Amino acid sequence: AQSVAQPEDQVNVAEGNPLTVKCTYSVSGNPYLFWYVQYPNRGLQFLLKYITGDNLVKGSYGFEAEFNKSQTSFHLKKPSALVSDSALYFCAVRDSLRGSYIPTFGRGTSLIVHP
């Protein structure tokens, strides 16, 4: 089975400060990991993914995430937060061994960046 956990419902950060949104996962095989962002009343937008290769993945809008196999984590980070980064962030995982290609989504973390 595959599962993903986002332990924080909400993350608050001041503009200009670094931000981290946490994600841990569980899969049988190797993980395919994804981060998506959702703005109010909109669908999800792809930010970045880890399939293989470098553990540090860089994505859209200055976001990056680090794959840590030993800690089964894929935390989303940004060195300097913007107010416009305020949104709902979803981590997703898919097991590379599974025949199904349907990812499992976390419950989402609301990021609030204060001016």
Place this chain on the structure above:
Amino acid sequence: GAVVSQHPSWVICKSGTSVKIECRSLDFQATTMFWYRQFPKQSLMLMATSNEGSKATYEQGVEKDKFLINHASLTLSTLTVTSAHPEDSSFYICSARDYTGRGSSGANVLTFGAGSRLTVL
């Protein structure tokens, strides 16, 4: 890149009526599309997998007679909420995967529609 269009964005209907939501892949063919439901401040709940030319695969607990899915072409899937009731009010989102991987995100990434907000009075 891969684009998914979803229509309508907003719909308000009376209880007992049926509502159809369309999901189109604009620049790629999608043999499979996915329908999600999202409650306020909650995660996505996968409702069903829509397969072109065959029956949809519904997740456990989702009423197939209530949520009719049709995937008649490689670029269009529709979700019809039949005899809608206020408890069906929700945000419905479709997604698809470009298996060719031509999009900038690659073949493993789902592309989502903008969502449809259904309000049943």
